Amino acid sequence: MLTQTTTRVLEPSDLDAALEVLDRDPVANAFVTARVQVAGLDPWRLGGEMWGFYEDGLLRSLCYSGANLVPVCATPEAVRAFADRARRTGRRCSSIVGPAEATGPLWRLLEPHWGPARDVRSHQPLMITEEPAREVAADPLVRRVRKDEMDLIMPACVAMFTEEVGVSPLAGDGGLLYQARVAELVGSGRSFARVEDGQVVFKAEIGAATARACQIQGVWVAPEFRGRGHSETGMAAVVAYALRDVAPVVSLYVNDFNTAAHAAYRRVGFREVGAFMSVLF
Known part of the structure; x- marks a missing residue:
């Protein structure tokens, strides 16, 4: 049976x-x-284009093309169409x-044109919870970062990003x-930290939030405080905030090598x- 397919930039x-x-898929998306x-x-407002894949006149799949290239509910046919458009436009991300089942095939089609990548993380478990931690007590000192504490939280964020991604976020535009x-995250009340004597010991952000699900990102413990359980008690606190104030499902994804x-x-x-997959350039 033949079907008519087309891909275009959504309006x-x-x-x-x-x-x-x-x-x-409110969690993965x-x-x-x-x-x-x-x-x-x-x-302009979205910070990139949203590509749509249509099958018999119905929108079936999406791909966000901005600072990241993110396939959304992408069928195999949609992956091929998105890869073709990405090849023609050139790499801008x-x-x-995105979800490994779509991101893997997308990268295999793009690698001959865009490769080599700086790093490929092919399996990043996607995890969720829908209730406060039972086995770990929430750290009572973890709190929202105040708007006047940007100078305090920014070095910790830069350290986390550099350690996680392998490059500094201050490169290029000087970090603007x-x-x-x-x-933005501090201003919206979605940045959390434990601070001792003016130093960030633990921090994390709710990087994405909808009414149905939110995603925790940027989890970091200062090196000299690692091995003391701060990641567990800190995360328990952030999960409690998230479930109470943001969404009924809290998610995150983690590198499989970070056991x-x-x-x-x-x-x-x-x-x-x-599982998610990330290809870094």
Whole structure:
């Protein structure tokens, strides 16, 4: 049976159809959904284009093309169409990230044209929890970072990013975009930290938030405080804030080689529900 397919850049008038696709998997799609709910589909406000894959006139799959390339509910046919468009437009992103079942094939099609990558993290367990930690007590000293504490939290954020990604977020534009992102999270009450004697001991952010799910990002413990359980008690505190104030499902994804973090999140109550993949340039 033959089907008609097409791919195009979505417009603001396509918002309802795009949100229907995003709503199919509120956990895996939390990052893109949060951006679309705030900015709509206007490329300038969204910070990139939203590509739509249509089959017999119906919108089936999406791909966010901005600082990241993110396939959303992408079928095999959609992956091939998105890879073709990405090849023609050229690489503009610093990473490809998304559910492993779509991101893997997308990268295999793009690697001959965009490779080599700086790093490929092919299996990053996606984990969720829907209730406060039972086995780990929440750290009572973990709190929201105040708007007047940007000078305090920014060095910790830069250290986390550099350690996690392998490059400094201050490169290129001197960190203006990264600082704006940190300020956005602080201003919205989604940046959390334990501070002792003017030093950040633990920090994490709720990097994406919708009414159905949120995603914790940027988890970091100062090196000299590691091995004392701060990641577990700190995460237990952030999960409690998230469930109370943000969404009924809290998610995160973790590198499979980071066995210590994976074990810590399990003790806090997270369980695996899928896997992400990241390709870093």
